[in-house]
Amino acid sequence: QLMSVSEPCSPSKSFELVDEKWLAVSSCVDLADQNEDGHSDPLLIARLSSTNRKKRTIDLFLSEHEDKLDDYIENLRTFARSTGGLIDDDIRRIVWPVLARHLYKYEHEGPSEPELDELTDDDANAHKEWNQVQLDVHRTLARFPPNIDKDERDDLQTLLTPLIVKLISARRDFNYYQGLHDVFLTLLLVVGKESAEDVGRSLIREGVFHDYLSMTLDQGVCRQLELIYVILSRVDPEIEAIFRQVELGPIFALSWPLTWFSHSLHSYKQIVRVFDAFLASDPLLPIYFSAACILYRRADILTTEREMPFLHHLLGTLPKNLPIDSLVSDALYLAKLIPPLLLKGKYLKSYKETASPISNIAPVVSSISRYAIQAVFVAGAMSAAAVTFYLSRA
Amino acid sequence: LELYLIVTKMSGTRRKALLKVIILGDSGVGKTSLMNQYVNRRFSNQYKATIGADFLTKDVMIDDRLVTMQIWDTAGQERFQSLGVAFYRGADCCVLGFDVTNAVSFKSLDSWRDEFLIQASPRDPEHFPFVLLGNKIDMEANRAVSAKRAQSWCAAKGGMPYYEVSAKEAVNVEAAFQAIARDALARESADTSDFPELENNINLNENNRNSSSGGCNC
Numbered sequence: 056q057l058m059s060v061s062e063p064c065s066p067s068k069s070f071e072l073v074d075e076k077w078l079a080v081s082s083c084v085d086l087a088d089q090n091e092d093g094h095s096d097p098l099l100i101a102r103l104s105s106t107n108r109k110k111r112t113i114d115l116f117l118s119e120h121e122d123k124l125d126d127y128i129e130n131l132r133t134f135a136r137s138t139g140g141l142i143d144d145d146i147r148r149i150v151w152p153v154l155a156r157h158l159y160k161y162e163h164e165g166p167s168e169p170e171l172d173e174l175t176d177d178d179a180n181a182h183k184e185w186n187q188v189q190l191d192v193h194r195t196l197a198r199f200p201p202n203i204d205k206d207e208r209d210d211l212q213t214l215l216t217p218l219i220v221k222l223i224s225a226r227r228d229f230n231y232y233q234g235l236h237d238v239f240l241t242l243l244l245v246v247g248k249e250s251a252e253d254v255g256r257s258l259i260r261e262g263v264f265h266d267y268l269s270m271t272l273d274q275g276v277c278r279q280l281e282l283i284y285v286i287l288s289r290v291d292p293e294i295e296a297i298f299r300q301v302e303l304g305p306i307f308a309l310s311w312p313l314t315w316f317s318h319s320l321h322s323y324k325q326i327v328r329v330f331d332a333f334l335a336s337d338p339l340l341p342i343y344f345s346a347a348c349i350l351y352r353r354a355d356i357l358t359t360e361r362e363m364p365f366l367h368h369l370l371g372t373l374p375k376n377l378p379i380d381s382l383v384s385d386a387l388y389l390a391k392l393i394p395p396l397l398l399k400g401k402y403l404k405s406y407k408e409t410a411s412p413i414s415n416i417a418p419v420v421s422s423i424s425r426y427a428i429q430a431v432f433v434a435g436a437m438s439a440a441a442v443t444f445y446l447s448r449a
Numbered sequence: 450l451e452l453y454l455i456v457t458k459m460s461g462t463r464r465k466a467l468l469k470v471i472i473l474g475d476s477g478v479g480k481t482s483l484m485n486q487y488v489n490r491r492f493s494n495q496y497k498a499t500i501g502a503d504f505l506t507k508d509v510m511i512d513d514r515l516v517t518m519q520i521w522d523t524a525g526q527e528r529f530q531s532l533g534v535a536f537y538r539g540a541d542c543c544v545l546g547f548d549v550t551n552a553v554s555f556k557s558l559d560s561w562r563d564e565f566l567i568q569a570s571p572r573d574p575e576h577f578p579f580v581l582l583g584n585k586i587d588m589e590a591n592r593a594v595s596a597k598r599a600q601s602w603c604a605a606k607g608g609m610p611y612y613e614v615s616a617k618e619a620v621n622v623e624a625a626f627q628a629i630a631r632d633a634l635a636r637e638s639a640d641t642s643d644f645p646e647l648e649n650n651i652n653l654n655e656n657n658r659n660s661s662s663g664g665c666n667c
Binding site for chain 1: 476477494495496497498499500501502503504519524525526528529531532535536
């Protein structure tokens with residue numbers, strides 16, 4: 056059956072309206088303040104007032120625990136993962152630095168080298184990666200939300216290159232890759248220069264970006280991308296078999312984990328929403344989110360010509376109106392269904408044993424029960440708590 | 450015998466309906482811009498750095514033959530080079546690009562060419578069609594690589610065709626890609642296949658290829 060995991064197969068009008076509204080206000084300004092003007096759609100109104108309520112709840116929480124937010128990391132993570140994420144940038148500016156101080160533990164696979172003193176802003180331009188970073192930073196015009204004028208944009212671009220070079224200069228074996236600039240631009244836009252430095256430092260020293268910077272792409276990100284196939288083989292073997300049959304490879308998804316989707320998602324609003332979730336979750340959540348994006352496009356995949364170029368192009372180009380919140384739920388649900396440790400261990404091992412690289416034969420790994428997968432559909436519209444409830448009962 | 454020849458020619462024609470072209474070169478030389486200028490006839494300063502690879506297609510008439518060009522654009526940073534090789538296979542022509550205002554990008558051409566030959570391993574590497582594009586000639590005042598220098602590099606590579614182009618101002622881009630299509634096509638009909646081991650694969654997918662138009666809607 057041609058059905059996405061999160062949405063009905065033909066989106067209702069109300070869904071489109073919500074998406075339009077959300078895209079229209081994609082900017083640094085508070086989304087919830089854009090009121091229900093002109094729209095009488097009940098779903099839209101419900102969603103906006105729900106968002107407003109969540110914003111008030113978070114605001115209240117933040118003011119109550121202003122001095123000791125680090126003690127409430129689980130509450131902040133729950134806000135960041137659940138529907139709507141952290142809602143607006145005023146909240147993100149406060150919460151992202153806290154989330155970044157308490158990233159999920161990530162076992163680095165790359166080598167551990169002693170840290171060097173970071174370069175200062177003045178000597179950063181002598182660094183070997185300066186030119187490449189500069190080149191990429193100059194090509195970020197499309198990334199800026201519409202409410203930022205040219206002067207402000209120029210200022211931010213001027214800050215971005217030394218910021219990146221300075222942070223990667225802390226380790227001799229850190230090699231810049233194209234796409235890191237997208238991550239840092241997002242940080243800069245949301246939390247400003249001072250905090251962007253702290254959040255960024257944490258992400259590249261403690262977080263998953265450590266491995267992307269210190270390993271080759273083949274050894275680092277590509278091995279993670281393989282996990283997408285492992286997930287698919289367990290939840291949608293038909294799709295996985297198609298990918299393998301056409302020798303699709305993993306490159307269509309390359310920029311997704313490398314940039315936390317900031318290179319491929321089309322609106323600022325969507326990007327900061329996934330950053331909320333990624334900062335508050337297991338470092339492999341971007342991989343589960345990648346799988347969720349693919350599963351969502353099941354119908355498109357099945358109706359596309361079975362050739363590598365066409366599938367590569369289809370999947371690499373994300374639709375503008377992705378239901379990000381539902382996909383975040385789906386990703387979190389997948390991560391509960393196939394926990395990261397099992398995914399990297401047992402599931403990967405059995406996938407490698409059974410899924411031959413070129414054959415047309417479907418893999419013989421047993422998929423997770425259809426019932427559980429259908430629950431993903433439900434999960435898309437439910438809170439994480441409800442998912443936990445389902446799992447504990449199942 | 451005559452019938453046999455006709456059949457061979459027909460199947461040859463069908464197989465050649467798709468020309469796969471790959472653009473290689475250093476980061477920032479304008480690979481994405483060149484592709485978009487040729488396919489969509491527009492230039493934008495909003496292009497992002499390419500991460501991974503993607504393609505656009507364009508249908509062109511070459512001497513009364515309808516040919517679909519599938520043009521692959523790849524990431525320019527060296528770190529990504531090993532990942533791009535998945536897309537080299539089956540290429541009918543390799544377009545090397547450099548920025549005439551950036552001498553480093555010119556010096557890298559040798560390694561891009563070598564890497565392509567090694568990874569794609571065409572059957573007749575000596576005659577595999579390469580084309581060199583020197584981009585950004587609209588910035589003449591900043592030129593760092595003279596046309597003469599580029600031409601002599603091309604001559605040393607067995608007479609590789611060289612075009613000076615500007616993706617920004619649409620100078621020579623159309624002509625260069627037309628020539629690329631023509632060369633690749635001419636060579637294809639003179640030769641059997643550069644990638645004999647892929648023959649089966651190509652034939653299996655023949656029907657799909659002929660009806661394909663994907664990839665050009667962006």
